[in-house]
Amino acid sequence: MKRKYLMTPGPSPVPAFVRESLSREIMHHRTDEFREILQHAHEGLKYVFCTKNPVLIFSSSGTGAMEATVSSLFSPGDKVISIAGGKFGQRWTELAKAYQLDVVEMTIDWGNAPDPERLKSLLEQHAAVKGVLTTLCETSTGTVYDVEALAKTARKAGALIVVDAVSGLGQDKLPTDEWGVDAVVSGSQKGLMLPPGLAFVSVNANAQTAMKNAQCSRYYLNLQKALASYAKSDTPFTPAVSLVVGLKEALRTMQEERMESRWVRFETMAAATRKAAQALGLKLFSSRPSASLTAIRAPEGIKSTDIVRTLRKNYGISIAAGQGDVKEKIFRIAHMGWINEQDLMMTFSLLEKVLRSLGHTFENGVSLACLQEVLYGK
Amino acid sequence: MKRKYLMTPGPSPVPAFVRESLSREIMHHRTDEFREILQHAHEGLKYVFCTKNPVLIFSSSGTGAMEATVSSLFSPGDKVISIAGGKFGQRWTELAKAYQLDVVEMTIDWGNAPDPERLKSLLEQHAAVKGVLTTLCETSTGTVYDVEALAKTARKAGALIVVDAVSGLGQDKLPTDEWGVDAVVSGSQKGLMLPPGLAFVSVNANAQTAMKNAQCSRYYLNLQKALASYAKSDTPFTPAVSLVVGLKEALRTMQEERMESRWVRFETMAAATRKAAQALGLKLFSSRPSASLTAIRAPEGIKSTDIVRTLRKNYGISIAAGQGDVKEKIFRIAHMGWINEQDLMMTFSLLEKVLRSLGHTFENGVSLACLQEVLYGK
Numbered sequence: 001m002k003r004k005y006l007m008t009p010g011p012s013p014v015p016a017f018v019r020e021s022l023s024r025e026i027m028h029h030r031t032d033e034f035r036e037i038l039q040h041a042h043e044g045l046k047y048v049f050c051t052k053n054p055v056l057i058f059s060s061s062g063t064g065a066m067e068a069t070v071s072s073l074f075s076p077g078d079k080v081i082s083i084a085g086g087k088f089g090q091r092w093t094e095l096a097k098a099y100q101l102d103v104v105e106m107t108i109d110w111g112n113a114p115d116p117e118r119l120k121s122l123l124e125q126h127a128a129v130k131g132v133l134t135t136l137c138e139t140s141t142g143t144v145y146d147v148e149a150l151a152k153t154a155r156k157a158g159a160l161i162v163v164d165a166v167s168g169l170g171q172d173k174l175p176t177d178e179w180g181v182d183a184v185v186s187g188s189q190k191g192l193m194l195p196p197g198l199a200f201v202s203v204n205a206n207a208q209t210a211m212k213n214a215q216c217s218r219y220y221l222n223l224q225k226a227l228a229s230y231a232k233s234d235t236p237f238t239p240a241v242s243l244v245v246g247l248k249e250a251l252r253t254m255q256e257e258r259m260e261s262r263w264v265r266f267e268t269m270a271a272a273t274r275k276a277a278q279a280l281g282l283k284l285f286s287s288r289p290s291a292s293l294t295a296i297r298a299p300e301g302i303k304s305t306d307i308v309r310t311l312r313k314n315y316g317i318s319i320a321a322g323q324g325d326v327k328e329k330i331f332r333i334a335h336m337g338w339i340n341e342q343d344l345m346m347t348f349s350l351l352e353k354v355l356r357s358l359g360h361t362f363e364n365g366v367s368l369a370c371l372q373e374v375l376y377g378k
Numbered sequence: 379m380k381r382k383y384l385m386t387p388g389p390s391p392v393p394a395f396v397r398e399s400l401s402r403e404i405m406h407h408r409t410d411e412f413r414e415i416l417q418h419a420h421e422g423l424k425y426v427f428c429t430k431n432p433v434l435i436f437s438s439s440g441t442g443a444m445e446a447t448v449s450s451l452f453s454p455g456d457k458v459i460s461i462a463g464g465k466f467g468q469r470w471t472e473l474a475k476a477y478q479l480d481v482v483e484m485t486i487d488w489g490n491a492p493d494p495e496r497l498k499s500l501l502e503q504h505a506a507v508k509g510v511l512t513t514l515c516e517t518s519t520g521t522v523y524d525v526e527a528l529a530k531t532a533r534k535a536g537a538l539i540v541v542d543a544v545s546g547l548g549q550d551k552l553p554t555d556e557w558g559v560d561a562v563v564s565g566s567q568k569g570l571m572l573p574p575g576l577a578f579v580s581v582n583a584n585a586q587t588a589m590k591n592a593q594c595s596r597y598y599l600n601l602q603k604a605l606a607s608y609a610k611s612d613t614p615f616t617p618a619v620s621l622v623v624g625l626k627e628a629l630r631t632m633q634e635e636r637m638e639s640r641w642v643r644f645e646t647m648a649a650a651t652r653k654a655a656q657a658l659g660l661k662l663f664s665s666r667p668s669a670s671l672t673a674i675r676a677p678e679g680i681k682s683t684d685i686v687r688t689l690r691k692n693y694g695i696s697i698a699a700g701q702g703d704v705k706e707k708i709f710r711i712a713h714m715g716w717i718n719e720q721d722l723m724m725t726f727s728l729l730e731k732v733l734r735s736l737g738h739t740f741e742n743g744v745s746l747a748c749l750q751e752v753l754y755g756k
Contacts, residue, residue, distance in 0.1 A: 006406060011619055014404045022620060023401035026392045026573050028384060028696050059575050060438050061615040064598040071595070098597045189616060195404050197437050197575050197618030217449070217595050219476045220442040237439040238567060240575030240618065241389055242400060318406050 004316040007347050009139050009167055009293040009334040010190040015253075018193055018246045029241055035233045037248050042230070044251025045200060048169065048192070049184055050259060051176040055202045056226040057247075059240040062166035062187030064221055065199030067095055069162050069183050072223035073131060073207060075215035076100035080131040081122055081159070083114045083150070086140035087323045088164055092133040099216045104129070110326060111141045111295070113288035116149035123157040130210075131160040136184075137168030140323040142295030142332055143286040144172045148179045155180050160206055166190060166199075170254065171266035171292040171336050182207045188243060191292065193250045193337040197243045203227065266291040269335040269344060272374035276348050276367035280355065285330045293334045295322070299360040304331040307354055315350045341375045382694040385725050387517050387545055387671040387712040388568040393631075396571055396624045407619055413611045415626050420608070422629025423578055426547065426570070427562055428637060429554040433580045434604040435625075437618040440544035440565030442599055443577030445473055447540050447561050448511075450601035451585060453593035454478035456508040459500055459537070461492045461528075464518035465701045466542055470511040477594045482507070488704060489519045489673070491666040494527035501535040508588075509538040514562075515546030518701040520673030520710055521664040522550045526557045533558050538588055544568060544577075548632065549644035549670040549714050560585045566621060569670065571628045571715040576621045581605065644669040647713040647722060650752035654726050654745035658733065663708045671712045673700070677738040682709040685732055693728045719753040 006013045027034050038057075045055035058065050070092075074080060080101050082093040085108030096103045104126055108114050114134065123129055132154040137144050147163055154161040162183045165174055169184070170191020176184050182204050189196035203211070203223060211224045219225075225236040254262065273294040274284055285295035298304035305328050308321045322330040333347060348367045355362070384391045405412050416435075423433035436443050448470075452458060458479050460471040463486035474481045482504055486492050492512065501507055510532040515522050525541055532539040540561045543552055547562070548569020554562050560582050567574035581589070581601060589602045597603075603614040632640065651672040652662055663673035676682035683706050686699045700708040711725060726745040733740070 004403065004405070006404065008406050010616065011404050011406060014620075019401040019403070023397040025382065025397070026384065026389050026567075027382075028386050028389060029574075031690075031696070060442065060598060061617070063615045064438065064442075067598045076595075095597050099595045187616075189404075189619075195618060195620035196407075196616045197621060217454075217477045219473050220438060220445045221598065237441045238388065238565075238574045239439070240573060240621070241567075242392075242573035243575060243618070312409075318409070 002316045005343065005346065006318050007334055007339065007343060008318050008320045009332055009336065011196055012190055012193070012334055012337040012339060014193055014195055015338045018249050021246045021249045022242050024245060026241055029235070029239055034241065037245055039233050040248045041244055041251060042233070044248065044255055047255050048251060048259065049176050049202045050174065050178065051202045051204070053202055053204045054227060054230045055200050056223060056230055057235060057239065057244065058199045058201070058221065058226065059197065059237070060199050060221065061196055062185065062199045063091065065185045065187070065201050066091065066164055068201055068221040068223050069185060070095045070099050070101070071216040071218040071221060072214050073160060073162065073183065073210045074099065074101055075213070077102055078130040079104065079126060079128055080133055081106050081119065081129055083132065083134040084108065085112055085114060085143065086110055086138035088139055088166070089135050092164065096133060111143060111285045111287060113143050113145045114150065116146060116153050119150055120153050123153065123159065129157060129159045131162060133162050136163050136165040136174055137172050137290040137292045139167040139293065141286050142290050142293045143288050144168065144290040147174060147181065151179045151181050160210055167336065168290060168292050170262060172290055173263045176202055188247065191337050192247070194243060194246050197240050198247060263291065266335055268374065269341060270294060272371045273333055273335060273344060275374055276370040279366045279370045280352070280362045292336045293332050295330045295332045297330055299355070302358045302360060303328040306358060307331050310354045310357065311350060317347055317350055319347065344375070345371055380694045383721065383724065384696050385712050385717065385721060386696050386698045387710055387714065389574055390568055390571070390712055390715040390717060392573055393571055393716045396627050399624045399627045400620045402623060404619055407613070407617055412619065415623055417611050418626045419622055419629060420611070422626065422633055425633050426629060426637065427554050427580045428552065428556065429580045429582070431580055431582045432605060432608050433578050434601060434608055435613060435617065435622065436577045436579070436599065436604065437575065437615070438577050438599065439574055440563065440577045441469065443563045443565065443579050444469065444542055446579055446599040446601050447563060448473045448477050448479070449594040449596040449599060450592050451538060451540065451561065451588040452477065452479055452508055453591070455480055457482065457504060457506055458509040458511055459484055459497065459507055461510065461512040462486065463490055463492060463521065464488055464516035466517055466544070467513050470542065474511060489521060489663045489665060491521050491523045492528065494524060494531050497528055498531050501531065501537065507535060507537045509540060511540050512542070514541050514543040514552055515550050515668040515670045517545040517671065519664050520668050520671045521666050522546065522668040525552060525559065529557045529559050538584055545714065546668065546670050548640060550668055551641045554580055566625065569715050570625070572621060572624050575618050576625060641669065644713055646752065647719060648672055650749045651711055651713060651722060653752055654748040657744045657748045658730070658740045670714045671710050673708045673710045675708055677733070680736045680738060681706040684736060685709050688732045688735065689728060695725055695728055697725065723749055
């Protein structure tokens with residue numbers, strides 16, 4: 001009878017109305033029926049990505065779509081700046097190196113956000129930088145980057161800006177066209193409330209031009225092939241049909257709520273989470289915390305992995321420990337996609353119990369009072 | 379109230395017990411619970427692939443897994459022979475060229491199977507061929523290749539043999555280890571009775587050695603990364619969790635039926651389909667027809683696309699027209715995965731009506747009598 005609660009930054013919970021749609025009878029993908037669903041999904045994606053440009057669908061995880069941008073926008077030897085302040089920034093660096101790009105690594109201490117001034121001087125220092133690879137929300141540290149300023153800086157230097165918004169999209173503000181982001185990557189299993197298995201890339205005119213000249217080896221993860229099919233409301237390869245059916249359903253609720261409302265609602269949930277953690281005497285890990293998840297330092301002398309394990313084992317609540325060097329030092333609570341205010345209340349009600357059982361002391365219920373105040377008003 | 383019937387060679391129907399599993403609550407992929415499901419899936423895949431070697435899972439369509447073998451087993455400039463007797467053989471050629479391999483094209487007329495003697499002389503003619511890329515069942519023509527003989531010939535010449543079994547696996551006999559096939563590729567949406575979105579690659583010791591030296595650019599579709607994670611019952615990137623849950627369910631029924639029984643059952647369905655088509659005065663397209671689907675020539679003066687359209691529009695039955703040059707000349711009826719004897723009976727009962735409406739003449743019910751005789755005995 002133990003219920004399970006998914007509070008991890010991906011996969012995140014899939015609502016029942018989406019799960020139901022996944023179990024419908026399968027349809028052939030070269031039919032008017034499926035084409036209509038795909039068209040709805042394309043329109044919904046444009047809305048959620050805040051762009052008038054095509055958003056291409058790949059049947060892969062988010063990393064597959066990141067790879068598609070590297071291999072389809074650049075050529076071996078092209079100079080790119082990879083901004084790495086966590087595990088997913090490092091992935092940009094690894095991907096760019098895998099395709100023999102000439103990578104300038106802009107490394108940031110985990111938990112910090114990149115300084116646009118530093119990007120500016122790097123761009124002045126290195127001639128002919130073709131692209132800047134960066135992140136909206138760095139999932140490993142719970143940090144949101146100032147994409148608006150980074151995009152502006154890159155654009156001034158004539159470099160493409162490519163943003164990994166796999167975990168941030170839907171919660172952290174990203175008006176793609178307004179901020180002039182050339183390509184935005186996302187995945188299905190976070191803000192978009194689907195199981196993992198689909199990934200997305202928006203491509204503006206600059207990105208579409210870059211594609212025509214790119215020389216990296218590619219086939220399945222090819223933006224150009226995907227764009228050519230997109231124009232015909234089709235996909236170049238058999239798509240993950242059931243997930244696309246679910247996508248249409250998930251996008252509809254996001255369109256109904258409106259992005260502006262979502263950004264405010266999730267930022268409020270994030271603010272409440274931060275305040276609740278601090279009320280427990282805990283420190284935040286990020287200097288520029290995201291609206292999608294909150295990274296919290298474990299108390300001195302307690303391993304975050306013990307907190308995570310106990311919450312999951314005793315109460316069925318899954319949150320995430322850290323990654324890399326901070327694996328045992330931080331824990332991460334997601335507020336993204338289908339996760340709501342009551343889920344945070346439920347999580348902290350038992351996080352308090354677990355922290356106390358591991359020897360951390362604080363006033364009983366103090367985090368819940370904070371959450372109530374921020375989330376529901378006085 | 380019109381019911382729909384999917385008789386296409388992929389996507390093919392997904393049974394209700396698999397569809398139900400797709401709608402379960404999502405679980406995190408780095409948990410013991412998911413790891414156990416993955417282990418079951420790994421064991422089931424080994425059984426279905428008839429191998430003791432690892433079968434790696436990719437979240438992609440079948441083409442993604444084909445690409446993984448090209449980019450992970452070979453290096454730019456490596457000489458490979460690509461056997462192309464249809465659309466999917468051509469895909470091998472395209473993939474190998476996309477990765478700058480030195481491709482020797484062994485082209486075959488559509489509808490025919492490759493002659494192993496011709497492969498032998500090509501291997502004698504070209505020095506240092508690193509690999510032979512071929513197909514079990516060429517879906518575009520309904521032809522099954524003599525993989526046993528092709529593998530023997532390749533092995534003698536010291537070349538790796540890589541087989542696309544996307545549509546054939548589960549129906550057309552393929553004892554991978556016994557025949558010495560180095561890598562077998564398949565996908566989820568055909569014999570394996572799942573929606574599209576997962577793909578698989580078996581890798582024997584030769585393939586595992588080749589991976590270590592391969593120099594093509596790759597990241598997401600990387601056999602080596604997948605193999606390293608496989609050893610830990612894990613995946614290198616977030617997998618399509620719901621599809622893996624469904625995979626476990628689908629594999630269990632295949633294990634219960636046993637592969638030997640399946641090969642006989644589907645070959646019987648294929649033989650019945652061929653006999654039924656011939657009884658209607660129609661000609662088969664393939665000289666070596668597959669157990670997975672049957673390609674039938676449309677009668678003189680009737681376009682196959684009209685047959686396909688009328689069946690779908692009037693009766694909800696989806697079969698497939700041809701591809702490429704034979705688009706309007708052939709139609710293809712699948713007998714794979716969850717499709718059974720009664721589905722064939724249902725299809726031919728209305729195919730007769732449609733053919734008659736388009737002006738083709740034959741004795742009423744003649745194909746049904748053939749099917750009954752072959753499928754159910756006299």
